[in-house]
Amino acid sequence: MKKQVYALPKKTLIWAFLTLVSTSLSAESYVPSSKDIVVAKWTVVAKSETPKERVALLLNKANQPGLASRYYGQASALTNKLLKTSPNDPQLLFYQAKIAQHYHRFDEALSKLEGVPPSHENYASALLLKANILLVQGKLAAAKRSCLQLLGVSDLWISSACALEVNAQQGDSSHVVDSYAQLLSLVERSSLYQHTNEQQQRWVAQILAELAAKQGLYNQALSHLSAFELTDVPVSYLALWADVQLALDSPERVLNVLGPIVEQADSFDDALLLRLALSEHQIAEQTVRWTPRLTQRINIRLQRKDTAHAADIARYFLDIKPDRKKALFWAKVNWQHAKLDGDQRLLERAMDVQYAAEETIKQPAGM
Numbered sequence: 001m002k003k004q005v006y007a008l009p010k011k012t013l014i015w016a017f018l019t020l021v022s023t024s025l026s027a028e029s030y031v032p033s034s035k036d037i038v039v040a041k042w043t044v045v046a047k048s049e050t051p052k053e054r055v056a057l058l059l060n061k062a063n064q065p066g067l068a069s070r071y072y073g074q075a076s077a078l079t080n081k082l083l084k085t086s087p088n089d090p091q092l093l094f095y096q097a098k099i100a101q102h103y104h105r106f107d108e109a110l111s112k113l114e115g116v117p118p119s120h121e122n123y124a125s126a127l128l129l130k131a132n133i134l135l136v137q138g139k140l141a142a143a144k145r146s147c148l149q150l151l152g153v154s155d156l157w158i159s160s161a162c163a164l165e166v167n168a169q170q171g172d173s174s175h176v177v178d179s180y181a182q183l184l185s186l187v188e189r190s191s192l193y194q195h196t197n198e199q200q201q202r203w204v205a206q207i208l209a210e211l212a213a214k215q216g217l218y219n220q221a222l223s224h225l226s227a228f229e230l231t232d233v234p235v236s237y238l239a240l241w242a243d244v245q246l247a248l249d250s251p252e253r254v255l256n257v258l259g260p261i262v263e264q265a266d267s268f269d270d271a272l273l274l275r276l277a278l279s280e281h282q283i284a285e286q287t288v289r290w291t292p293r294l295t296q297r298i299n300i301r302l303q304r305k306d307t308a309h310a311a312d313i314a315r316y317f318l319d320i321k322p323d324r325k326k327a328l329f330w331a332k333v334n335w336q337h338a339k340l341d342g343d344q345r346l347l348e349r350a351m352d353v354q355y356a357a358e359e360t361i362k363q364p365a366g367m
Contacts, residue, residue: 055079055095062102063234065272066265072102090120097129104308104337106133124154131162138339140166157190158200165207168214169341180211202228206237209244214341218248231261235269242275251279259290270297270312277320291320310334314346318353328354 055075062071076099083092097112110133116126127146134143147162161183168179187204209224221244230238238261242254254275262272276290298316301309310333317327331350334343 051078051082052091052095055082055092059095059098063236064265065235065238065261065269066267068102068235068269069267072099075099088115090116091122094120094122094126094129097126101129101133106137106337109133118153124150124158127153128158128162131166135166135169136338136340140169155196157186157204160186161204161207168211171341173215176211176214180208180215183208183211198228202233202237206240210240213240213244213247218244222248230257235271239271239275242272242279246275246278246282249282251282254279255290268293268297270294270301270309273297274312274315274320277316281320294320307333307337310337311343311346314350318346318349322353324350324353 055078058071058075058078062068062075075095079092079095079099083089083096086092093112093115097109097116100106100109100112110130113126113130116123120126127149131143131146134140134146144163144166147159147166150159150162164179164183164186168176183204187208205224205227209221212218212221212224222241225237225241225244228237230241238258242258245251245254258272258279259276262268262276273290273294277288277294280288280291294316298313300306301313306313310330314327314330314334317323317330328350331347335347
């Protein structure tokens with residue numbers, strides 16, 4: 001059976017690149033001098049000169065493990081406050097669009113991006129964010145047009161990488177093969193790429209890894225991902241790395257490497273908890289640490305009817321605590337919001353499980 005790699009469904013790799021618009025964030029965790037002092041670990045943001053810079057810093061760090069819920073919340077509150085006095089500020093509208101995208105308010109995000117003019121410094125990043133949202137919505141032609149609009153306002157390889165990621169979502173496996181080969185060639189030939197910063201190179205490495213994994217080239221995918229330390233990458237990067245390791249039957253490595261990273265974070269990300277629980281189930285651990293934590297988190301999501309995490313909930317009911325009806329329900333909810341090929345595979349899996357069970361029930365006794 002061909003194994004599937006399920007990367008984060010709501011955030012394409014274009015999104016990983018959008019941290020480039022923000023200034024680098026320095027953060028530190030408070031550690032008490034005495035072991036008798038009991039405190040919660042709490043990452044704090046370094047002071048910045050202006051409120052806008054603080055929003056940028058918060059958003060830049062928000063995609064790191066354990067920081068999304070708090071940092072996006074702080075960024076949202078501060079941005080809304082600033083917009084009261086500057087409602088048409090393009091930079092604030094761009095930040096608001098990023099926040100809306102995180103919470104899957106896609107139409108709102110697209111509307112905010114209309115307020116970023118071509119003359120603004122964030123215009124290229126706004127086009128990338130627009131392409132990301134349109135891609136998640138399954139509007140591939142519109143997403144590609146947004147990528148092509150980057151020509152003349154960003155480096156050629158950035159526009160090309162954006163368009164190639166869109167092409168890979170066409171459904172036909174040949175598009176994945178072609179996109180991977182073209183992007184690999186572009187990276188090898190482009191002198192501009194060699195002089196890009198680490199974040200840009202990490203973005204491309206993640207695209208290459210995902211395209212390789214879609215072809216079953218898991219070792220090549222790991223080769224792309226190995227270029228950067230896993231202790232300093234976004235959640236989407238870690239989730240993809242874990243998916244590739246699971247596809248290679250290496251759940252112990254996921255537990256040994258990803259486990260400490262998640263344990264040291266300020267809070268737990270659903271996507272990473274899911275990969276750790278899947279690892280425990282893959283090796284049939286007698287004593288489990290992560291599965292109960294994931295179950296607790298899923299129960300909270302269910303109580304809140306949290307559609308933003310529908311894909312994680314569907315996978316939980318497919319692979320952790322099988323419940324075919326709930327798996328199909330949440331896979332359908334996810335499909336209403338996200339239409340990447342990974343979301344389609346998730347829906348197809350849930351439908352296969354549901355209909356196979358129905359056929360079994362219909363079979364006459366003795367057959």
